[in-house]
Amino acid sequence: MVGGRLRAQSGIGRPDAFAAKAVANCARLQPACRIAGNPQGRSRALRHRTRLKRHGRVVCRDGLTIGGRQLAGYVLHLGVLAQARCIALHLTIEVPKFQARETRRPCAVAESVETMAGEARIDRTGVAAAQRDDLSRRPEAIVRHRFHGTARYQRRRKDERRDGAPPPSSRFGGHDRGTYRGTHGSDCTALAPGVREKGFILSPWRSFAALLPMLSIAACEAPPVDRHPMPQADPERGRLAMNRTGCGSCHRIPGVWPEGSVGPSLEAFAQQTLIAGRLPNRADVLAEFVRDAPRYVPGTGMPAMPLTEEEARDVAAYLYTLGGR
């Protein structure tokens, strides 16, 4: 666990199954399905590059979920690390720290990876947070899943199964807990040296290259505004507006001067459940409240503030960046 964050890692064996569900909006707006498809020979450019990294964000069209949580908005890291002979997709989701007995936090467990993992099978997944443990103090509770296999390998296994061959070894479907730290693609032995496929013979060097992961997808660290998405508002403008109106004369707000003590500190506002102890902490409510607090919470010490509607939205967006992770 790095920085007190829970890391649930899952692997995906069959890229196109994943690609069918999620589209990665990468730096060049290249969908994940295309990137995932590339190693199978659809793009010459990718095939011949040994190292390629892209960063983007999941734009999830068909409701790809992990642990019942939409992946949309997560940061994606896609990396093609070697030549495209075998594929291993790694999906890493870093979620905010869990607090003990906290049920409102999003829980990133790899429950439903199975559905997109193709042949890879997950018997049991989940993180201790599902059992309401305090993960922040139990680093060994990290669950990592890693699945390896080439598309070609999987196709071959399918063919074998159809032909009555024995089921695949459990190493492609198992799971491990905590200390499992396999190196990239160490299981990727589908193409043994000398295997001849479509007239292509792997040299020893190439087979070594094939052992490296070809493509990894790591979706990590949910953006802090994820719980209160406000795409139209600009947090930085909000911070300036707060400095201009002097919100800091009563509240302690990171990035805003001064640090008053008349009102409550807003240092971890994104995690707060209620506004002023009364209203639900929702973006629309907050944007209204900061403009005219007495109207919504009569008797509150907070007066109406000279903010326009747009500024109020920006202010709310900034407040939701505070303590959101």
Place this chain on the structure above:
Amino acid sequence: MWPRISTRSAVGDALGGWPPPVLDPAGPYADPLAMLSWVLFAIAALVLLVVVAALWVALFGSARRKGRLGGTRAIWIGGVAFPAVVLSALLVWGLSLTGSLTAPIRGDEMRVKVTGEMWWWRIAYLGRDGQAVLHDANELHIPVGQPVVLELESADVIHSFWVPRLSGKLDMIPGRTNMMRIQADEPGVFGGQCAEYCGGPHALMGFVVVAHEPEDFARLMAARTAGARPPLPAHPDLARGAQLFQTAGCAACHRIAGTGANGIAGPDLSFLGTRQTLGAGILPNNRGTLMGWIGNSQAIKPGNRMPPYSMLSSDDLRALAVYLEAQR
């Protein structure tokens, strides 16, 4: 004529120009200083260039050049003649350029006495006879296009009066009256700042100069010196605020003209509702900041002389803020 590089910021503009931008002159007493600064920067850059070139020659030049660089002649030229000429020329030019800043005061200018206090500014507009006709604090109103003479004094330690857009800085020394002129060429709000370390919240000792068109200024001063207070607006909290101002102890330090509040230890609040800023130039003036300041000014400006009023409820704070907002 010279580059107009400003240190303005959006927040500064909203706060009446505090913290004040420098090298952004807005009057005849700040213009020469900006020009002098830019010329000094340019000459310093030039000298740096020459020194670096000489250093380069000393390190990597040919033996002949190195010999020449280390010769007596080079030392006489570069070490004696060049600095003597450049510095003398700068001295003469600089003094003649800024001569207008120290020209004798004619005596018919408008006069204002500004007293530096820890950590705010007491302002008294003086009549023809040198007597104060109007008291205010932390905000100085001046007419556009005419010089205003400031009598700078200090009540405690050395402060320094500085409105970068209108003039240079001049120290306020206890027991001395320093005279200074400022002038704004156009209406506007100009931030100022104490420029001499004067203790704890020195950095938060700002103020605002507001320049009006002469007729607006005359109207403003006439209304304020007439002594007739504008009627207070009807607000349910107003009476309670007025009462609290007396009972909570505010009146012991603060004065509000026309009421029983006659304290002189703290800033005059007679026209607080019209001020651009609170806490000596550092906060925007609205109900929220006013309540925050009254409730606990120590969290905002640590070390200032006003105690936190943690015994007041939110209703009390609001009533006081409403009452003070009405002081215009």
